[in-house]
Amino acid sequence: MISISGLIGQLFAIALALALAPLLSGWVGMCRAWLQSRTAPPLWQPYYMLHKLFHKDVVLAEGASSLFRVAPFVMFGCMVLACAIVPSLSTDLPFAPAADALALVGVFGLARIFIALAAMDIGTSFGTLGGRREMLIGFLAEPALLMVIFTVAMIAQSTSVATIVETLAHRDFYIHPSLAFAGVAFTFVSLAENARVPVDNPATHLELTMIHEAMILEYSGRHLALIEWAASLKLYAYSCLGLAFFFPWGIAAGDSFPALLAAIPLLVLKLAIGGVLLAGIETINAKLRIFRAPEFLGTAFLLAVLGLLVRLLLETKL
Amino acid sequence: MSSIPLSAQFINLFAAIILLLAFAMLAQRRVLQLIDLFALQGATLFLSTLTVALTTGQAHLYGSAALTLVLKAILLPWILHRLVRKLNIKGEVEPLINIPTTMLVGLVLVIIAFNVALPISQLAHTITRGTLGIALAVVMLAFLMMITRRKAITQVVGFLSMENGLFLAATSATYGMPMVVELGIALDVLVGAIILGVFFFQIRDQFDSLDIHHMEKLKDS
């Protein structure tokens, strides 16, 4: 059932993700700098950094076990898979059947578990602290994300992302109030999941407030590079997922090459806008205390469930 | 009433006397007199049994009459007397409940007993139909005595007079059980009495008193 063109499209999508992801995080960084009236780093900054990190030696803590060294690769692999599943340009993805939206949540979960375990591996106070907080955020965010997916999946009568996008994008326009709720909830969740303000601050270096940074405190060299890359891939994947769910227009239905080409600039545009919005959010919000995070994500969960109920109430004929 | 033959009237009379004695025992405070009353009861029982034997002319009833005389009227009272002397029990036996109340309760019991026995008596074809009720009453009064007295020996006397009541029922009401049974019963009574005798000494040795409120150690509450 895997067509050659499909395979090419798939690989192209992956490659594009690998290429675009650092750019996206770079772009967000730039916008933040502008909004905070700082002089922005160049757009290519993330690439420089990855290159530099790959060059550096890995400085491994004495207590580190083999799990510590495997974790970055696993995380990276998971994110690659995630990007492969989420339709960015076209919905004709041979890998899509491998994992539907529920499995996608599983993929993120797997990555999270590995990074959290790796953080605990060294046995410093901040590693375990980071791991604990990451898992806390995780178990708060996952149900909300699942509810969002449920809402969307019920609209599309399917959990396979590709099908969802097709139904949403390529059928006569219909307003789904539930999607509004789901959308807000999804935004909250993705902020938390990607270690963004107000839940976490990717730029912080004050250990007590760190979550993601605290976990990767001991990483260096290529490991750190992979983790950073994986992080930006995660951001990319989430953005694409959001776009696919809520602004699916423009994603190519079949594997027609021109449609694919047409989809690229549209995608870039959408991502760019998304980046600006994200930077905006990060600028106007302050970071929450860690124990306000449950309330934040609880709200997200509530919104998602509301969306589901609205869906059931307004949009299904009982 | 005239239809009732003389012998039956006599039997009823004796039965009534036995009941009277039972009440007397219930009222009696002193141990030795109690035993005497018991002996008296035994004697009356003997008489009534004898009358039944004479009227019906059943051979084994003579036997049981004799047995009653020897056992209930002579042997057991004698043993009890000896015991009381040997164990030099103080004369007074103070009941748990005071006498008048006991008597009232006894009265109620007699009424109950008669009413319970009534249907049976109506069915009885023997000439001494009434005695069954009396026997039951005697049994119950003896029972009451055992409950209300607190000396071991008085309990035993109560137990024995209960046997009297049963015997009355056995002989007068039903004109005697089969011989084997009566012998067996008599034997049991005798052995029981002897064992009790042995017991008294042991109890006295252990508790140096025959007052049964010493024997309230074994309990769960």
Place this chain on the structure above:
Amino acid sequence: MPKLLAIDFLLILASAWAAIGLAGLAAPRNTRFISKILFPLGALVALCVGGVGLCALGAPAETAVLGIGLPDLPFHLRLDNLTAVFVMLLGCVSVGISIYAAGYFRDGAGTAPGLLCLEYHVFLASMLMVLLADDAYAFMVAWETMALSSFFLVTTNHQHAEIRRAGYLYLLIAHVGAIAILLSFGVMTANSGDYTFAGMRAQQLSPFWASAAYLLALVGFGAKAGLLPVHVWLPEAHPAAPSPVSALMSGVMLKTAIYGLLRVSFDLVGTPLWWWGVVALAVGLATALFGVLYATVQSDMKRLLAYSSIENIGLLAVGIGLALIFHSYRMEALAALALTAVFYHCLAHAGFKSLLFLCTGSVLHATKERNLGKLGGLIHRMPWVAWLALVGVIASAGLPPLSGFVSEWLLLQGFLFSPGLPHSWLNMVVPVAAALVALVAALAGFAMVKFYGIIFLGQMREAALKDAHDAGLWEKVGLVWLALLTLLLGVMPATVILRIDAATRQLLGKGLAERIDDHGWWLLAPIAPARASYAPILFLVTIVLSVWLGRWLVHRLYHGRVRRSPAWDCGYFFQGPRAQDTAEGFSQPIRRIFEPMFRMERHFPSARDTAPYYSVKVEDHFWHWLYLPIARLAGWISTLITNLQGGRIAIYLMYSFVTLIVLLLVARP
């Protein structure tokens, strides 16, 4: 001579187990003989049992009648597909456990090895008989034999008071449950006096009595499975037992309870009412949430796993409830989906939970320590156990591509289609239940990270851990077997589901097979690939490929140089093992967020303390809300009644007298 049926084989195997046990009694103190010959033999028998179960799937039901039992009720036995699934489970899992046990049991304090061997194999045999039993008496006998043998196994180290207490609690609740089950059977016979299951199927119960039977069964089997509120024995008994026994109890015995529940609610009692499902769903959700929350706050590694077992049982109950709801509305396809999820989760949980319990056993042997606060960094000393445990942990956290995720995925799919229900309340409420299931799954991840991270990762919290040793050969083999089972269940769900579909079809008359069949073995698409699909093998390949490719590329393009240096101390001079999170510290967020769920006794250090310390003790609300009041009531009644025996003979005579008078006055023919 007549051809031997599968059921005859199973009987032979059961008696073989019994024989092995008796052989152990022959040389009760000869540890070598018992551990190196008898237990492996038992494992062999287990292998055959699993094989027979596998073959019996899809085959027509076979019955047999043994000449023993009550005069008018001899043992009826039956091997149908439902039974076969669980027989397969019993066999496949106990293979690994028995092999492991061969290396685990050594002579020491407690029960003699020979006796242990007897109890162990009688336990196995009785579980097999429970699955085969086809009448109430045979079932009860096997059921209680199972309870007894496991009780003796739990109290192996009976010199410890708390272990005795655990055993007592266990047997008591098991007995109460058994009484409830017996009652349920009694109700289902509907006064026909026919106590065979066939007879019960034949009865047409009124809704009231049917519900009574169902609820009694729910209580009875719930008591064995560990559903709320009769779960309290489970976290006591599992840590008390030797690890292979905990594995067997948690992995297999709890499933026999699930089997019983399925047998009653889908097979014996007739068509269900919709609210039965809701009850099971609600109880299951409560149990799952309770279990996982308490699992996260435990400090004893086996207690943690025990609570996680409670959680999984809760999820199973949720699945059963969902299946019942669909079944009661004749939506058999969706019911089949939920029921398949239940079967699959039974298999998956049996695999990974046994694996994890066995791993704790190895840790226990290596360190003599069950308290998480005294472990840590064991991955350096016992890599085998650590990496195999990781498999169990990921499966238990319900993450792809391992077994735990498949069943959760199927369950969520089932929930996703619940809005089809012709009942407005249900299709509003049920999807919300799915949200809770998701929460439970995520929390399970938290608990598992705690379990694994604190035992195997970080720095060693005690100096003694330095000389911990890895598991022996037998133990390794056992662990590997179970890990492979978990992996297999994880990556080829379609194949497995095609096998166990026979059972689903037997209970519902409809299965998933025809819809799964027309895609490849690698793709699991219960309804249609367009609607939902999951291909763990592809999934696995992608991840492995990208990991390997990434590593190769990085090393190729750049270099693989590594330097070692001490961990960064963040400018704080002391970075000893004590700087790491304790078990309590790790679960502090949970305790804080879900505070009302716990009954906590905390001691906070004050500024003036010369030796400041912090301590927290988490207790189960049910003790104080349910069990203690009942105990007090019983005690009160007893004190009341014991006044009858006041010791005064006069009073005794009065009882007799009054009884007589009352009877004479009142009793009339």
Place this chain on the structure above:
Amino acid sequence: MDLFTLMLLIPLVSGALLTVVGERAWAPNLNIVASLGTFLAAALLTVEIVANGPRFAFGEQFFIDSLNVFFVALTAFVGLTTSIFSSPYMKNEREHGRLSAGRLRLYKSMYQLFMFTMLAALTTNNLGILWVAMEAATLTTVLLVSLYRTPASLEAAWKYFILCGVGIAQALFGTILLYFAAERVLGETGNALLWTHLVEVKGSLEPTIMALSFIFLLVGYGTKVGLAPLHNWLPDAHAEGPTPVSAVLSGLLLNVALYAILRCKVLADGAIHSDFAGNLMMGFGLFTLLVAAFFLSRQRDIKRMFAYSSIEHMGLITFAFGMGGAVANFAGLLHMTMHSLTKSAIFFAVGHATQKIGTQQMDDIRGLMRVNPLIGWGLMLGTLAILGMPPFGVFASEFMILTHAMKHHPWATPVLLLALGVAFAAIFGKVQPMVFGETEAKRLPHAPAITPVFLHLGIVLMLGLWIPPYLTHWFHEAARMLGTP
């Protein structure tokens, strides 16, 4: 010489003999041999009866039919095992200085006489003689209970004597009423008390009198069965007497008393054409069961606790017979058998245990597994068996009773289950710490006799899984004789 006579004669003669030669070294063996002889006679008799059907002896005064034949066998069997158990036990008591030679002599002779009275009570056809035998049994056991001559044992014996004496007296009144009723039908012939004759005419016996008489008989013999609230003598007597006596009291005496009630119930049912008797028995049974169950948790003395457990089971059995009907009677008989086997086994184990530890206080008994694994396992398995745990036979009978109750008297099932649950919690909670845990062992001068314990438990286990056909057949026969109202 006729087997039957032999069976009755052996205990009588050996009893007399033992009074004479009591303190010889071989006296215990004589005791055992006599019991063995009795058992063999009983066994052969059983075989003969099973083969040739019922028979009379001594004219019509004694008889063996399908109802009592197996009770005879059971009684003789338990008598034998108890004598085997008691031989080392009593020796140890002697070593501990709790008993003098004279007491031992008294014990052995009384033991044999007690066996005699039991067998006589079981086999007599004459309800009067039945009464006499029961009274005689009381007298012999009174002496056995007071064997230690301690204040406690005397008190127990005294209460036992008075309460059972009074009870038995009421039974006699009941018998007299029965005779009174029978005489009107059968006339003044000597056989108006012969059960076989009464059964033939039971239909025409006067109902009102029979009702009264049954009340008296139930209260009377019920006192000996230990039905609440007439049970008060039972725990004291069990706890204070020597353990072998407790074993036979629980294992045999209660059974025989219940047997007497059953014989009378048949007549009452025949005369009163309603299940008046049955309802009475069910009421007593349930009340007893419930009361005993709640008594259990308050016990400190181990023998006392198992005495209450005996009361509980007697209540259950009484309830079963009260329900009547083939199944219930079957279950009742089965349960009687199981209970006497299991309970006596438990008392054997308890006896050795208490001797080893040196106290009957359960709080002081710990770690029997350590002291002597066999005793520990014996007690543990026996307890589980008596608590109705499969695969032991007690469960089989309880299963039948429960299911039958569910079918015909559903209102009673909750009570039954409540009582069984409470009893389980109480007994098991007390036995488990005694068996398990640590302790310091103590050597006994004479090795305990464990065989009887496991012999009994083995039989109970077998009956739980498989009841031999001839036994089934007997149970059915007996159940039929007990009649189905």
